[in-house]
Structure formats: C-alpha cells, structure tokens
Amino acid sequence: MIQLAGSFIESISVSTGFRFDLLAGYMPLFLKGTLYTIGISLFAIFIGLILGLLIGLGELMRNKLLSFPFKAYVAFVRGTPFFVQILIIHFGVIPVFLGKTNGVAAGIVALSLNSAAYIAEIFRAGIQSIDKGQMEAARSLGMTHTQAMKSVILPQAFKRMIPPLGNEFITLIKESSLTAIVAVPEIMYWARAFNGEYYRVWEPYLLAAVIYFILTFTLSILLSHLEKRLATDDKS
Amino acid sequence: MIRVENLKKTFGKNEVLKDISVTIKPQEVVVVIGPSGSGKSTFLRCLNLLETITAGHVYIEGVDIADKKTDINKIRTEVGMVFQQFNLFPHKTVLENIILAPMKVKKQSREQAVKKARELLGKVGLAEKENVYPDSLSGGQKQRVAIARALAMEPKIMLFDEPTSALDPEMVGEVLEVMKQLAREGMTMVVVTHEMGFAREVGDRVIFMDGGYIVEENTPNQLFNNPQHERTKLFLSKVL
Ligand SMILES: Nc1ncnc2c1ncn2[C@@H]1O[C@H](COP(=O)(O)OP(=O)(O)OP(=O)(O)O)[C@@H](O)[C@H]1O
Numbered sequence: 001m002i003q004l005a006g007s008f009i010e011s012i013s014v015s016t017g018f019r020f021d022l023l024a025g026y027m028p029l030f031l032k033g034t035l036y037t038i039g040i041s042l043f044a045i046f047i048g049l050i051l052g053l054l055i056g057l058g059e060l061m062r063n064k065l066l067s068f069p070f071k072a073y074v075a076f077v078r079g080t081p082f083f084v085q086i087l088i089i090h091f092g093v094i095p096v097f098l099g100k101t102n103g104v105a106a107g108i109v110a111l112s113l114n115s116a117a118y119i120a121e122i123f124r125a126g127i128q129s130i131d132k133g134q135m136e137a138a139r140s141l142g143m144t145h146t147q148a149m150k151s152v153i154l155p156q157a158f159k160r161m162i163p164p165l166g167n168e169f170i171t172l173i174k175e176s177s178l179t180a181i182v183a184v185p186e187i188m189y190w191a192r193a194f195n196g197e198y199y200r201v202w203e204p205y206l207l208a209a210v211i212y213f214i215l216t217f218t219l220s221i222l223l224s225h226l227e228k229r230l231a232t233d234d235k236s
Numbered sequence: 237m238i239r240v241e242n243l244k245k246t247f248g249k250n251e252v253l254k255d256i257s258v259t260i261k262p263q264e265v266v267v268v269i270g271p272s273g274s275g276k277s278t279f280l281r282c283l284n285l286l287e288t289i290t291a292g293h294v295y296i297e298g299v300d301i302a303d304k305k306t307d308i309n310k311i312r313t314e315v316g317m318v319f320q321q322f323n324l325f326p327h328k329t330v331l332e333n334i335i336l337a338p339m340k341v342k343k344q345s346r347e348q349a350v351k352k353a354r355e356l357l358g359k360v361g362l363a364e365k366e367n368v369y370p371d372s373l374s375g376g377q378k379q380r381v382a383i384a385r386a387l388a389m390e391p392k393i394m395l396f397d398e399p400t401s402a403l404d405p406e407m408v409g410e411v412l413e414v415m416k417q418l419a420r421e422g423m424t425m426v427v428v429t430h431e432m433g434f435a436r437e438v439g440d441r442v443i444f445m446d447g448g449y450i451v452e453e454n455t456p457n458q459l460f461n462n463p464q465h466e467r468t469k470l471f472l473s474k475v476l
C-alpha cells in the first residue's frame with residue numbers, strides 16, 4: 001500500500017516536475033508553522049472574544065458620549081487594512097511596551113485587536129436582534145438590567161452569534177497568514193522561506209493552501225455540529 | 237393603591253399622554269378602552285416605568301415611582317405585567333420561565349420557587365406542561381404561562397396590555413377565565429382590552445381614553461349604556 005502510494009507520488013513528480021523531495025525536507029517546519037498558526041489563532045480568538053464582548057456592550061451604551069469611543073474603535077479597525085494594522089502594532093505599539101519589537105506578540109495583539117472589532121459587531125447585532133419585549137418582560141418582573149442581560153438576553157443572543165462567529169474565526173485563521181511579514185514562524189512564513197531557498201512556487205504555496213483549507217474546513221464542520229446541537233436543544 | 241397625577245408623556249414632539257389623573261383602589265378592576273393610538277399602552281407602561289414619565293407623578297402605595305430615590309426594581313416586583321405578545325423566554329422551559337425572577341430577584345431557593353410555580357401552573361390549568369418550551373404551546377397556553385410567571389412574584393397589582401389580542405378567537409376564553417378568577421380573588425388589576433364582555437362582567441370601572449386624555453370614566457353599566465361624551469358614543473358604536 002505504502003509502496004503503491006510512493007510510486008504514485010513519484011509518477012506525479014516525474015510527470016509534473018513537482019518536487020516532493022524538497023517539501024519532505026521542509027515538513028517539520030511546516031508542521032511547526034501549523035502549530036504556530038493554530039496557537040496564535042486560538043490566542044487571538046480568546047482575547048478577541050473577551051474584548052469583543054466588552055466593546056460590543058460599550059457600543060450599546062445609551063449615553064452617546066460613552067458609546068462613542070467603542071464605535072470609533074470599531075469603525076477604525078473595519079476601515080483600515082489588517083496589513084497596515086499589523087505593521088503599526090509591530091513597529092509602533094509593541095516597542096512602546098516591550099522596549100523592542102516581537103513578531104509573535106505583535107501578531108497575536110494585532111489579530112486580537114482586529115477580530116475584537118468584528119466580534120463586537122457580531123455581539124452588538126446579536127443582542128439587538130433579540131426582541132425588546134424580552135428585556136421588558138424581564139425588567140417588569142423586577143430584574144435589574146444586568147440580571148436581564150445575563151439570564152435572558154445574552155443566552156439567546158449567543159445562539160444567534162454562533163454562525164457569524166464561526167465565519168469570523170475562519171477569517172481570522174486565514175488573516176493570521178499576514179503575520180508572516182512580521183516574522184511569526186507560522187505556515188506562510190515557512191512557505192515564503194521555502195520559496196526563497198529553492199525559487200519554487202507551487203510546492204510551498206500549494207501545500208500552505210492545503211493546510212489552511214484543512215484547518216478552516218475542520219473548524220466549519222465542528223461549528224455546524226455545534227449549531228445543530230444547539231438547534232435541537234431548543235425543541236426538546 | 238395607584239395614584240396618577242397630571243401624568244404627561246411625550247415621544248419627541250409627539251405628546252401621547254396629555255394630562256392623566258386617576259386613582260385606583262385596592263382590589264379594584266379597572267378596564268381601559270379607547271381607539272388605537274390613544275395612549276392606552278403608554279399609560280399602562282408608565283405605571284411600572286417601562287416608559288419614563290415626562291411630567292406628573294405616579295404613586296404606587298404612596299411611593300413616587302419616578303423619584304430618583306425609589307428602587308424601581310422593588311416596585312416592579314409588586315406590579316406584574318402581562319403583554320400582548322406574551323414575551324415568554326423561549327430558551328427556558330415553562331417552569332424555568334416562572335422560577336427565574338423569584339430566584340434572581342427575591343433570592344428564593346429553587347425548591348421554594350418550584351413549589352410556588354407548580355401551584356400557579358395548576359391554577360392556570362397547565363400543570364402537565366412544566367417541562368416543555370414555550371415554542372410548543374398554543375397562544376392561549378403561552379399567555380396563561382405569562383400570567384403565572386407574573387404571579388410568581390406575588391404582586392399586589394397586575395397590569396394587562398391587550399392580553400387576548402394576539403390570540404385565535406377560540407383561545408380568548410381560557411385566558412379571560414384565568415383573569416376573572418384572579419379578579420374574584422381580589423387582585424388589583426388594570427386591563428387594557430377590546431373585550432367589552434369582560435369589561436362588563438368583571439370591571440368595577442371603565443376608563444375611556446382618546447387623544448391622550450381620559451375622556452370619561454364610569455361603572456361599566458353607566459359607561460356602556462349611558463355614555464356622556466360624543467367621542468365615547470362614537471367609539472362604542474363602533475365596537476359594541
Ligand atoms: N416608543 C415609542 N416611540 C415613539 N412613539 C411611540 C412609542 N410608543 C408609542 N408611541 C406613539 O404613541 C402613541 C400612542 O401609542 P400607544 O401604543 O400607547 O397607543 P394604544 O392606545 O395602546 O394603541 P393600540 O390600541 O394600537 O395598542 C402612538 O401614536 C404611537 O405611535
């Protein structure tokens with residue numbers, strides 16, 4: 001079986017000139033890169049979720065003066081390219097805090113701050129999508145705004161947020177490839193290194209594409225399972 | 237029990253309640269009628285401060301509810317409200333809908349809240365539905381659960397805003413029956429409704445609102461059979 005696969009790959013590489021042998025040497029690096037991609041994405045999702053919830057609640061504050069900074073932040077992040085944001089964080093923001101710059105820190109911070117803005121919008125839209133009669137019913141029973149939010153509004157809103165949050169996580173994994181430009185050793189970093197070393201295009205970039213696809217596809221399957229489970233929870 | 241003095245309410249430039257004064261005594265059932273847009277819902281919602289009050293005062297058992305020092309959440313535990321659209325919590329079972337506020341607001345133990353909830357479900361005739369989600373209930377059942385949910389806080393006053401208007405005709409009766417029972421038990425009630433039969437049967441007093449004013453108020457008998465104002469006559473000629 002393995003022999004068969006081996007000879008199959010060999011025949012492709014002969015007929016197309018695809019250099020599996022070079023890729024094989026880079027495999028440990030791509031593997032490490034994949035772990036980095038997963039790692040910084042998880043970090044960014046976690047921080048982005050917390051910041052996003054806070055920013056989203058900030059946007060919903062009734063006092064316009066108080067909600068303005070949150071809205072401005074979201075508008076700024078959404079209105080500027082992630083590429084630019086990464087460079088600003090890497091060369092401008094991180095050195096202020098750490099004294100020198102650090103690619104991984106910059107990558108995680110940039111991804112978190114970026115996704116926080118999009119997640120804030122998802123939270124805001126999710127909360128606003130809940131019928132206002134729900135809040136009124138809860139308040140009419142004597143619950144405080146915070147109690148009503150926690151027990152009535154947010155549990156319903158979270159359920160509606162799962163599909164758009166899933167999309168955001170997938171976007172985030174793909175965007176994390178841009179952190180290669182600040183030398184985060186993730187997938188694209190090693191793909192570019194391969195390209196620089198051997199002057200070959202198809203091998204590294206096709207492999208990178210396949211790895212990203214496997215990551216995002218797996219995530220989307222997990223999310224659709226979660227969605228189905230929550231949907232059936234309701235009807236029991 | 238409820239005293240409303242020169243209540244005014246505006247939305248932007250739209251003055252919806254112009255000058256409402258009325259007193260509601262303990263155990264009284266007051267029915268509010270009037271054409272669409274006359275401010276009935278707004279009036280009711282001012283009584284538990286779901287709408288802010290533009291001017292005037294609302295006193296619940298002597299407490300000015302719009303006073304900054306008043307704990308409105310405390311007042312609201314004593315003033316239950318039932319909505320036209322039920323507003324049950326769809327992510328919670330019938331039982332959970334009912335015990336949520338007693339546990340969160342009154343800090344009752346779960347056993348205590350469940351005991352009371354079961355008692356109330358029995359009273360509204362839905363004892364066997366405690367573990368289903370609101371989605372699987374009919375409109376009439378939903379509204380009866382909503383009434384039970386409000387009663388679980390053991391309020392002294394119940395406000396009803398067109399509780400049967402969203403129901404199919406065959407379900408109106410079962411909800412009105414629960415409300416009648418409540419009235420017989422001596423609950424103080426303010427009911428906005430188009431059910432004139434209910435007003436006649438259980439209302440101690442009927443208030444006719446139009447254009448943001450209370451145009452006329454009287455016993456059901458007097459108001460329906462012997463209306464004093466042209467606008468009341470016109471309205472009654474359309475609905476009776
Ligand atoms: N939140 C709001 N913002 C602005 N205008 C409002 C608001 N709520 C009610 N109004 C306006 O106040 C007026 C009275 O409304 P209200 O709902 O109190 O009337 P109603 O007598 O209950 O009518 P209906 O029989 O249709 O329920 C209407 O003109 C309505 O458009």
Ligand SMILES: [Mg+2]
Nearest residue numbers: 276277278398
């Ligand atoms: Mg109304």
